[in-house]
Amino acid sequence: METIVLKFGGTSVGSTDRISAVADLIKTACNEASPVVVVSAMSGETNRLIDLAKSFGTEPNKREFDALVSTGEQVSASLVSIALNQLGLKAKSLSAAQFGMKTTSNFSRAKILDLDKDVILKTIEDGYIPIITGFQGVNNDGDTTTMGRGGSDTTAVAIAAAIKSKRCDIYTDVDGIYTTDPRIVPNAKKLDLISMEEMLELAGQGAKVMQIRAVEFANKYKVLVRVLSSFEPGSGTLILQEEEGMEDAVITGIASQKDQTKFTLHGVVDTPGIASGILSPVSDSGIEVDVIVQNVSVSGKTDFTFTVGNADRAEVESVLTKKMQGISYDELIIDEGIGKVSLVGVGMRSHAGIASTAFNTLADAGINIQMISTSEIKITIVISGDQLEEAVKTLHSAFKLGD
Template sequence: MALIVQKFGGTSVGDIERIKNVAKKVKATRDVGNDVVVVVSAMSGNTDYLINLGKQITPNPDKREMDMLVSTGEQISIALLAIALNDIGAKAISFNAMQVGIKTTSDYTKAKILDINTERIRKALQEGYIVVIAGFQGVDEKFNITTLGRGGSDTTAVAVAAALKADRCDIYTDVDGVYSADPRIVPHAKKYDVITFDEMLELASLGAKVLHDRSVMFAMKYNVPLRVLSTFVENEGTLIVKEYKGMENMVVSGIAKKTDEVRISIVGVPDKPGIAANIFQRLAEHKINVNMIVQSVGHDGKSEISFTVLATDLADAKNVMKTVQEEIGASAVEYDENIGIVSVVGIGMKTTFGVAAAVFEELAKNGINIEMISTSEIKISVVIKKELADEAVQVLHARFIG
């Protein structure tokens, strides 16, 4: 008998009929002899509705109270699913994050999981229950409700699977696996039967919306077998593993895009040691994650530092930059919200020459100007104008994947 953790997203539990459908899937997994733990997101649209309620009161609501507010969405879902399971003869019990001891940092709206107390989950499993857990939420050391950020239910599911040493974690979504690109942008995108953790982590962090990047990090760190599959289509989905035979045969496995970041450029920066450290330390103190960074030095001895942050962090970043500009004597700080980040990802890039040249050539051939570049062993990312992002995905997919 295996221990399976299943996660169902918001569209999977979007209404009562869909919740009943999920209950049947969960029961079928239990009926073949498996122990089952289910992690559930809020019903589709519920989190946005709750956020909008808070912002109707004030444009900048208190983050602690917003976490208290939006966490209620998952509690509705878990209770309804447990009711549906019990109704069809599958013994089930629902728990919120506090009840199962999902301990997190106190970083409201983007907390990180520190520990999970599995005692209550294991006891319920031993008593024959299907355990239904609220995703996306946790509790800090002072018992404040926290949330893990959008997509955080994926992280909850994989973290629970790791803590329980589950045999597998299945992530059910509204897509039937991991594709070489977003099928809405590239209709003939290829669905993969298997992909590596490294590739999935890059794709997730670079805009692929199949999985939350932190969930992939958990799976990779604790070697949790991960499967992505659809709630609505019967197939095996995509298995995500550490490695598989022939994984380097395909040079590029995916093209991803992000259009939710903003570029910040600090102009006229004194070119001396410690300036960059000061800038990024201040951002870190305010829990602002930085993605791409480029620094250039002019003939006048002044430098320009450009970097990207999530659009949701822009207001906080502006406050930080106002102070930093005065401290370091920069001449200006510029903000560009009209950017897209397009990335080419593949394990095979480690051992293949000329991929970067081919990326740049293809974009140039199609009149797409590159504004920033970032690379690693298995990815090349470029910043371009937001309105050209879809076209860039299409032409690069055609060049590398077909």
């Protein structure tokens, strides 16, 4: 039995009219394979629930918070099922508990451990289209957990991997993946193809089309993924496992992130294990650290700098001041006004001079570089947040990425 997973984001199911349009797309997909559908909450619903939770204080109980914000997906799943039934198709909504989506107990940051694919396959065999709640899971205690923003993408890709679907289609409000955010650069170009490796880097550096963990899942389990629009027809962008024929493009895309905080521990006593001593407590709190720089030691002391998302700023500060044991430093400097711009492309492996071109371009535009991080196919540059859009526009033009 051939299956195809269709995931619909919040804007795609944002109203009853949109849900009717989604039902038509699902009906059409039946001509290709047996569809399995994953839905997000209706656009704005999760934010509404978060605001309700925080009306009693800024730090609501984590268990109850997840139980609350997960309800939006159940509403979407039931409404899509109702719409499909009206079209004469049999559909059945399934919550995370019903199809055994087991996760860790990290509320709001849960990670998938396992799922019961047999429940999904049995639903299809019984003649129903499964309409599955994204974003949520259940821990070993039976508590509802959520996977963070964009978690429905991860749900969809995990299901596609488990039931060995021919493809996972991620329907959203954009018609594919672009060379950069078209809201910043109007002449950004839509990509027909992108390698999984490049997509991993772009997602990890701020491209909001797909959640990074969903891309990691797709890469690990070799899931073919397509990103396309539920609002207009088109073939979208196909994310391929291999890079064949793609080495001509030196730079494939530019990602950017503004909501970043830079932490600098100034005057750290430079002894073995410094990095581990600083970052392990942060990691133990489930916080992801991005760019990391440790300066050369001077007179036995060094500076250690790293960046995190603004949402984790308060928790990181608490960890550094309360949980970091045995590490002395002169001063903790926190800068919330930074941004990151990242150049990504598999062609970097075989083309020299990419970094110097980027640095010269930013220098000519009067943009100061604070930190640099590189990999084989990525250069990430930390700059002042108020210069981020200018940096994206300038680099996009310099590397001739537009239409």
